[in-house]
Amino acid sequence: SQTIHQWPATLVQPVGSPLSLECTVEGTSNPNLYWYRQAAGRGLQLLFYSVGIGQISSEVPQNLSASRPQDRQFILSSKKLLLSDSGFYLCAWRETGGSPLHFGNGTRLTVT
Amino acid sequence: AQSVTQLDSQVPVFEEAPVELRCNYSSSVSVYLFWYVQYPNQGLQLLLKYLSGSTLVKGINGFEAEFNKSQTSFHLRKPSVHISDTAEYFCATNSGGYQKVTFGTGTKLQVIP
Numbered sequence: 480s481q482t483i484h485q486w487p488a489t490l491v492q493p494v495g496s497p498l499s500l501e502c503t504v505e506g507t508s509n510p511n512l513y514w515y516r517q518a519a520g521r522g523l524q525l526l527f528y529s530v531g532i533g534q535i536s537s538e539v540p541q542n543l544s545a546s547r548p549q550d551r552q553f554i555l556s557s558k559k560l561l562l563s564d565s566g567f568y569l570c571a572w573r574e575t576g577g578s579p580l581h582f583g584n585g586t587r588l589t590v591t
Numbered sequence: 592a593q594s595v596t597q598l599d600s601q602v603p604v605f606e607e608a609p610v611e612l613r614c615n616y617s618s619s620v621s622v623y624l625f626w627y628v629q630y631p632n633q634g635l636q637l638l639l640k641y642l643s644g645s646t647l648v649k650g651i652n653g654f655e656a657e658f659n660k661s662q663t664s665f666h667l668r669k670p671s672v673h674i675s676d677t678a679e680y681f682c683a684t685n686s687g688g689y690q691k692v693t694f695g696t697g698t699k700l701q702v703i704p
Contacts, residue, residue, distance in 0.1 A: 485634075511690065522696035523635075523681065530690060538691075569634055573692075577623040577642050577685060580692055582634030 481506035485570045485583030492590055498543075498557040500586050502570030505551065510572040512553040513580065514545055517567040529553060530575075565590045593617055593686040595624075595665075597695035604672055605703050612667040612698045614656075614682030624665045625683040625692070626656055635681060641665065652676070677702045 485502045492498060504510050514526040525538045527545035535545050542561060546554045553570060567587055571580040596615045604610045616622060623642050627635040639650025646658040656667045665682060682695040 513692070515694075523694040525691060525693070528691060536690075567632075571634075575689070577689055579625050579637045579640050580627075580635070580683075582627075582636070584634045585632070587632065 481572075481581065483570065483572055483581055483583045485586060487586060488584065489587045490589070492560050492588065494562055494590055495559045498555070498560055498564070498588070500555040500568055500570075500588075502553045502555075502583055503551055504572045507551070507572070507574070509550060509575075511575060512547060513571040513573075514553065514555050515569045515571065517569060517585075519566070523569065527555070560590045562590050564588065592693070593622060593684050594693055595682045595684050595695040597682055597698050599698045600696065601699045601701065603701045603703055606674055607671045609670050610668065610672050610676075610700065612680050612682075612700065614665045614667065614695060616663050616665060616682075616684050621685075623685045623689075624656075624658065626650065626654070626665075626667050627681045627683060627694075628652075629679045629681065629697075631678075638667070638680075672700070672702050674702050674704060676700060 482505045513528045515523045517523050528536050529547045543557050567585050569585045570583040573580045594617045625640045626638040629635045638654050639648045641648050641658045649655045654669050679697045679699045681697045686693040
C-alpha cells in the first residue's frame with residue numbers, strides 16, 4: 480500500500496534562517512506531488528505542485544521554493560524565513576487524473 | 592478557474608442530531624468534488640469523492656453527500672453525529688484541468704454533548 484512521510488512534525492526557526500521540509504511517498508510511481516500551507520483560521524493554500532521529476536509549478540510568488548530531485552521526493556525550501564511563513568505545511572500526493580489527494584501528517588512551522 | 596465555497600465557518604450541533612455542511616462549486620464541465628476531514632494537528636483524510644455516476648455518494652464514518660448540478664452544490668450530511676465527529680471539514684474540487692485541487696475555507700463542526 481502507499482504511504483507518505485513528512486518531516487519534521489514541528490519546527491521553530493528564527494527569522495532569516497533557511498528552511499528544508501521533506502516529503503517522500505512509497506508504494507507508487509510517478510505521483511503528482513503537492514505542497515499546501517494552512518495558516519491559522521484560513522483554508523489550504525496551494526504553494527507548489529509537480530507532475531514529474533524536475534517539473535515544478537508555483538502557485539504563489541513568495542520566498543519559498545520547491546524541488547523534486549527524485550520521483551517520490553518533494554522538498555520545500557527557503558533561503559531566508561519571514562514571520563509570515565509560519566503555518567502548517569502539508570505535503571500530498573495523488574495519481575494522475577481525478578483521483579483524490581492523500582496527505583502527510585503535516586509540519587507545524589513557527590518562525591520567531 | 593474552478594472553485595468551491597463553504598459559507599459556514601462554524602457549525603455547532605448537539606450529539607445525535609443531524610448535520611449538513613454546505614459546499615457550492617463554480618460551474619464547470621468535468622467537475623470532481625471531494626470532502627476531507629481534519630482533526631487537530633493532523634493531515635487531511637478523505638471522507639468521500641464524486642467523480643461521476645450516482646449523485647448520492649456515501650463515505651466513511653457514516654457521512655454522505657449529494658451532487659446537485661442544478662444548484663451547483665455538494666453538501667455533506669450525517670443523520671446522527673457523535674462527539675468524535677468534532678473536526679474541521681473541507682470541500683475541494685479539481686481546478687486547472689485535473690492537475691490541481693482547490694479547497695474551500697473549511698467548516699468547523701462542533702458536536703455538543
